Amino acid sequence: MIRAEPPHPGDFQIPAAVRELDSRTSDGLHVQPLWHPHDDHLSVTVNDSKTGEAFELEVRPGHRALDVFHHPYAYAAETRHLERLTTQTAH
Numbered sequence: 181m182i183r184a185e186p187p188h189p190g191d192f193q194i195p196a197a198v199r200e201l202d203s204r205t206s207d208g209l210h211v212q213p214l215w216h217p218h219d220d221h222l223s224v225t226v227n228d229s230k231t232g233e234a235f236e237l238e239v240r241p242g243h244r245a246l247d248v249f250h251h252p253y254a255y256a257a258e259t260r261h262l263e264r265l266t267t268q269t270a271h
Contacts, residue, residue, distance in 0.1 A: 202249065213239075213249045226252045 199215045208230040214223050222239035239245045248255045
């Protein structure tokens, strides 16, 4: 699942229940893997200060969290593709 409501770069705050596991920033791209202990799932947030694009990806079963952390756009493209297929087959 991709959440399209982007956090603002300076205003992004992690709720107390969510744990930031790591963080990296490169060329305006800020990426954080997050652990949500209340339901024991992982997600990765991406904030691109150059384009203004920001999103959050859930780490799906079978995916490696570090791979999603290092290649979030590849996983975002895959997720968007799967969501389109699901929408098309539902009609």
